[in-house]
Amino acid sequence: xxxxxxxxxxxxxxxxxxxxxxxxxxxxxxxxxxxxxxxxxxxxxxxxxxxxxxxxxxxxxxxxxxxxxxxxxxxxxxxxxxxxxxxxxxxxxxxxxxxxxxxxxxxxxxxxxxxxxxxxxxxxxxxxxxxxxxxxxxxxxxxxxxxxxxxxxxxxxxxxxxxxxxxxxxxxxxxxxxxxxxxxxxxxxxxxxxxxxxxxxxxxxxxxxxxxxxxxxxxxxxxxxxxxxxxxxxxxxxxxxxxxxxxxxxxxxxxxxxxxxxxxxxxxxxxxxxxxxxxxxxxxxxxxxxxxxxxxxxxxxxxxxxxxxxxxxxxxxxxxxxxxxxxxxxxxxxxxxxxxxxxxxxxxxxxxxxxxxxxxxxxxxxxxxxxxxxxxxxxxxxxxxxxxxxxxxxxxxxxxxxxxxxxxxxxxxxxxxxxxxxxxxxxxxxxxxxxxxxxxxxxxxxxxxxxxxxxxxxxxxxxx
Numbered sequence: 001x002x003x004x005x006x007x008x009x010x011x012x013x014x015x016x017x018x019x020x021x022x023x024x025x026x027x028x029x030x031x032x033x034x035x036x037x038x039x040x041x042x043x044x045x046x047x048x049x050x051x052x053x054x055x056x057x058x059x060x061x062x063x064x065x066x067x068x069x070x071x072x073x074x075x076x077x078x079x080x081x082x083x084x085x086x087x088x089x090x091x092x093x094x095x096x097x098x099x100x101x102x103x104x105x106x107x108x109x110x111x112x113x114x115x116x117x118x119x120x121x122x123x124x125x126x127x128x129x130x131x132x133x134x135x136x137x138x139x140x141x142x143x144x145x146x147x148x149x150x151x152x153x154x155x156x157x158x159x160x161x162x163x164x165x166x167x168x169x170x171x172x173x174x175x176x177x178x179x180x181x182x183x184x185x186x187x188x189x190x191x192x193x194x195x196x197x198x199x200x201x202x203x204x205x206x207x208x209x210x211x212x213x214x215x216x217x218x219x220x221x222x223x224x225x226x227x228x229x230x231x232x233x234x235x236x237x238x239x240x241x242x243x244x245x246x247x248x249x250x251x252x253x254x255x256x257x258x259x260x261x262x263x264x265x266x267x268x269x270x271x272x273x274x275x276x277x278x279x280x281x282x283x284x285x286x287x288x289x290x291x292x293x294x295x296x297x298x299x300x301x302x303x304x305x306x307x308x309x310x311x312x313x314x315x316x317x318x319x320x321x322x323x324x325x326x327x328x329x330x331x332x333x334x335x336x337x338x339x340x341x342x343x344x345x346x347x348x349x350x351x352x353x354x355x356x357x358x359x360x361x362x363x364x365x366x367x368x369x370x371x372x373x374x375x376x377x378x379x380x381x382x383x384x385x386x387x388x389x390x391x392x393x394x395x396x397x398x399x400x401x402x403x404x405x406x407x408x409x410x411x412x413x414x415x416x417x418x419x420x421x422x423x424x425x426x427x428x429x430x431x432x433x434x435x436x437x438x439x440x441x442x443x444x445x446x447x448x449x450x451x452x453x454x455x456x457x458x459x460x461x462x463x464x
Contacts (some may be wrong), residue, residue: 015126022130029361040140041245041316041366047142050096051089054142058085061216067224075212075224077177096142104135107150110157111324114297116331125327133357134319134375145317148178149304153324155184156296164196172203180311186281187299190288240313241266244371247319248312249273252373273309280306283387292393294328298386301325305383308376319375322355322382329385335392336385344388347381354378 030036038044045051057071058081067078084092108129115121129135138145151174158167174181182204188196212221240246241261250269254261280302287298304321308314329348336344353359355378360369 015122018123018126019130022127036136037140039361039366040137041370047093047096047100047140050093050142054081054096054144055084055089055092058082061085064216067227069227073178074176074208075216075221076207079212079215080177093142100139100142100146103146103150104139107146107153107320110150110153111327114157114294115324115327118331121327121331124330125323128326128352128356129323131357132320132323132355133360133369134316134322134355136357137315138317138320141317143315143317144178145315145320148174148181149320152181152184152304153300153321156300159188159196160296164193165199168196168199169203172200173207175200175204176207180307183306184300184303186303187284187288187296190285243313244367245315246312247308247314247316247370247373247376247379249276249309249376251312252308252376255371256373276309277306279387280309280383283390286394287390290394290397292390292397297324297328298390301328302383302386302390305379305386308379314376316370316375319355319379322351322375322378325382325386326352326355329382329389332389332393333385335396336388337392340388344385347385351378351381351385354381 026036030039033046034044037046053068053071056068057073057078059065060067061075061078061082062085067075071078084095087095108125111129112122112125115125135146137143151170155167155171155174158164158170171181171184185197185200188200208225209221212225216224240248241251243251244255246252250266250273251261253269254263254266257265259265284299284302287295287302292298301321301324305325307318311318326348333341333344333348354374359374360366363369
């Protein structure tokens with residue numbers, strides 16, 4: 001344990017200078033946290049989603065009141081915010097800010113743990129991670145995306161370490177809070193890990209229904225859950241599609257083409273998004289079956305990258321998964337065919353640039369930054385690169401198994417030939433030749449009379 005901590009601290013030493021340099025730049029540019037919140041998206045208040053939605057939901061559960069109409073999460077999620085309701089709003093906001101910082105640090109550490117122990121990789125991750133626009137957007141709003149994606153990543157990490165029960169429970173909790181993490185069960189379905197799926201579904205049902213029912217009652221749980229589902233579907237259908245912050249595929253394209261989201265073309269875009277998800281799922285199937293290196297994390301990244309193709313409320317803070325996937329691709333980009341290596345490097349650079357906060361500052365307008373779908377395009381480029389690299393990995397794995405398969409086939413044919421030789425070496429059946437040919441067409445035919453030396457070609461002892 002001590003050696004692991006010391007190794008981690010040693011690895012962090014390489015990144016401190018870059019981290020402090022980034023923080024110094026933010027301090028010089030923004031000066032204080034209020035200016036930071038004013039420059040990222042609309043609403044100048046600190047942690048507005050926590051203040052307007054999460055804290056009131058915790059208060060509602062504590063005082064047995066209906067959940068706010070604007071709370072689009074589960075009753076279980078509201079229960080998780082009850083501890084904050086025991087404090088005044090200013091103090092609760094400070095506590096929530098502390099949790100945000102802890103989980104941002106934890107997400108960085110788990111990303112760092114699963115990447116190669118290479119100083120260059122660490123430098124790149126530090127820069128990309130702490131300048132990622134999605135991360136800063138999550139911090140500004142006080143959102144839960146960092147917590148959700150951190151939980152999902154840790155679930156995959158624990159699964160790789162054969163701690164399946166704890167992994168399933170953590171993934172089940174994230175599903176019960178935000179619903180969309182259920183898409184990550186696809187990987188375990190392809191792995192045919194039915195026990196894991198059963199554990200995760202049980203954990204989800206326990207958190208989603210049994211825990212709230214024990215606290216607020218069955219009637220209130222079901223009533224609030226149906227109400228939340230109705231409010232959420234209305235928000236997605238009416239508000240999210242037309243919101244300039246949405247990085248949903250159909251929303252981005254209609255904004256760029258200056259078309260209303262009510263046009264028939266939007267339906268084509270929506271269907272195209274589902275097709276992209278289907279292709280990505282096929283890619284996850286390849287990952288799960290070929291056993292390529294870091295397969296759980298490739299699957300995690302691919303399924304994360306499907307979000308803007310099927311969730312209309314794909315807000316900027318959803319893209320906190322991008323830094324890990326970008327650095328993982330950087331480490332594997334040499335596997336791309338030489339003919340496509342330069343275009344791959346260009347795509348990677350565009351992905352990093354488009355997801356970086358410096359671009360938003362250069363254009364000096366957050367809505368110009370998100371309006372053209374900067375994070376969507378960054379995600380799309382990285383998904384294309386992931387497909388290239390995963391398929392290259394899979395091809396290499398298949399090529400490596402071909403010699404072993406050929407050797408196995410050679411052994412099988414060799415054993416078959418030996419068996420046939422043994423069959424032919426057995427004493428001939430002493431039946432008339434025509435009967436032998438009729439009943440045993442493959443058996444060596446024995447003449448009806450003893451062979452002579454002339455007939456056989458070899459010296460044969462005649463019967464005495």
